[in-house]
Amino acid sequence: MSRPKVFVARRIPDEGLNAIRAVCDVDVWPEQLPPPPAVLRRHVADCDGLVSLLTDRVDAELLDAAPKLKVVSNFAVGFNNVDVAACTARGVCVGNTPGALTDATADIAVTLLLAAARRVGESATDAKEGRWLTWEPLGWLGSDLAGRTLGIVGMGRIGFAAAKRLHGGWGMKVLYTARGPKEDADKELGATRVELDELLARSDFVSVHADLNPTTKGLFGAAQFAKMKRTAVFVNTSRGPLVDQAALAAALRDGTIFAAGLDVTDPEPLPTDHELFRLPNCLIVPHIASATIDTRNAMARLCANNLLAGVGGAALPNWVNPEVADKRRA
Numbered sequence: 183m184s185r186p187k188v189f190v191a192r193r194i195p196d197e198g199l200n201a202i203r204a205v206c207d208v209d210v211w212p213e214q215l216p217p218p219p220a221v222l223r224r225h226v227a228d229c230d231g232l233v234s235l236l237t238d239r240v241d242a243e244l245l246d247a248a249p250k251l252k253v254v255s256n257f258a259v260g261f262n263n264v265d266v267a268a269c270t271a272r273g274v275c276v277g278n279t280p281g282a283l284t285d286a287t288a289d290i291a292v293t294l295l296l297a298a299a300r301r302v303g304e305s306a307t308d309a310k311e312g313r314w315l316t317w318e319p320l321g322w323l324g325s326d327l328a329g330r331t332l333g334i335v336g337m338g339r340i341g342f343a344a345a346k347r348l349h350g351g352w353g354m355k356v357l358y359t360a361r362g363p364k365e366d367a368d369k370e371l372g373a374t375r376v377e378l379d380e381l382l383a384r385s386d387f388v389s390v391h392a393d394l395n396p397t398t399k400g401l402f403g404a405a406q407f408a409k410m411k412r413t414a415v416f417v418n419t420s421r422g423p424l425v426d427q428a429a430l431a432a433a434l435r436d437g438t439i440f441a442a443g444l445d446v447t448d449p450e451p452l453p454t455d456h457e458l459f460r461l462p463n464c465l466i467v468p469h470i471a472s473a474t475i476d477t478r479n480a481m482a483r484l485c486a487n488n489l490l491a492g493v494g495g496a497a498l499p500n501w502v503n504p505e506v507a508d509k510r511r512a
């Protein structure tokens with residue numbers, strides 16, 4: 183029997199790549215930048231499996247160019263880059279990497295929250311560029327975390343892990359929004375589920391962890407920033423399109439809120455002349471939340487397991503569209 187053919191849309195850690203290579207014929211895209219859509223379509227044309235990244239759009243056009251494709255294994259927990267309905271309609275399985283990056287992402291949410299609250303980015307730039315003239319009693323004043331109120335928007339795996347760190351470490355009171363009750367958060371963290379408007383009005387820190395979906399796209403605009411405290415810190419480690427960036431820039435510029443920390447933007451990369459980069463109270467890092475060696479290795483293992491299950495006709499360990507089981511491609 184011939185070996186399955188797989189396209190891996192970027193170099194991933196060897197732990198995953200070698201596991202796939204042991205079973206499949208593998209073509210790895212060698213460049214730093216993603217394959218352009220037409221090139222991606224060409225590479226998957228005769229493939230049974232695809233390892234996609236969050237920078238690769240997996241849409242109907244791509245799927246129609248790959249009639250043998252059985253599985254799309256996304257090297258990410260978020261799968262908003264994949265048209266899951268189009269995959270399901272064509273009998274193509276979709277996998278993702280939940281859990282493996284929960285701690286690393288929660289760590290970056292806390293890092294951004296602390297750094298924005300304590301003006302780390304701004305003061306480090308000032309020091310480097312000669313604006314550190316002396317120790318000043320009123321210089322670079324930020325805000326404390328201890329005992330303050332944290333608002334988690336989207337109390338899923340990462341939202342819970344971030345809240346646990348901030349409640350346990352700084353005694354923060356936790357409010358959250360969710361589509362249903364989250365008993366773990368209520369019991370373990372004494373957290374309270376509220377409507378978004380109440381969360382915005384009461385929170386000193388707002389950290390966004392909901393996935394990008396039709397109910398969260400553009401969730402944060404001028405009206406939402408206006409409801410927040412003028413001292414509030416806003417953190418987004420989810421996806422850029424949850425936020426109206428022009429409204430965020432205006433809120434930071436006008437003092438509607440105190441500061442922001444962003445791991446994600448729209449687009450990525452954010453153009454270097456974007457206003458958000460010029461605002462001293464906005465700290466932006468380049469989508470690094472899962473970027474630890476152990477985490478990326480763990481993601482690679484999950485990704486390979488999904489891919490191999492998909493090409494082998496087995497149940498995916500992390501299966502986004504299990505409803506495809508009855509009609510998957512042979």
Ligand SMILES: NC(=O)C1=CN([C@@H]2O[C@H](COP(=O)(O)OP(=O)(O)OC[C@H]3O[C@@H](n4cnc5c(N)ncnc54)[C@H](OP(=O)(O)O)[C@@H]3O)[C@@H](O)[C@H]2O)C=CC1
Pocket residue numbers: 259260261280281283284287335336337338339340341359360361362391392393394395397398419420421445446469470471472
């Ligand atoms: N910056 C980075 O590198 C990383 C970013 N991410 C992003 O973080 C997201 C979350 O990951 P993870 O925690 O593992 O996923 P989860 O699915 O565990 O958490 C997402 C949560 O958001 C909730 N949610 C969805 N829509 C709404 C809404 N309208 N209002 C309130 N809550 C909502 C979901 O609710 P429900 O429970 O009802 O489904 C779910 O609890 C990913 O989708 C990805 O976009 C993840 C990893 C790394």
Ligand SMILES: O=CC(=O)O
Pocket residue numbers: 236257258259260261283472
């Ligand atoms: O953004 C990263 C992810 O895994 O989702």
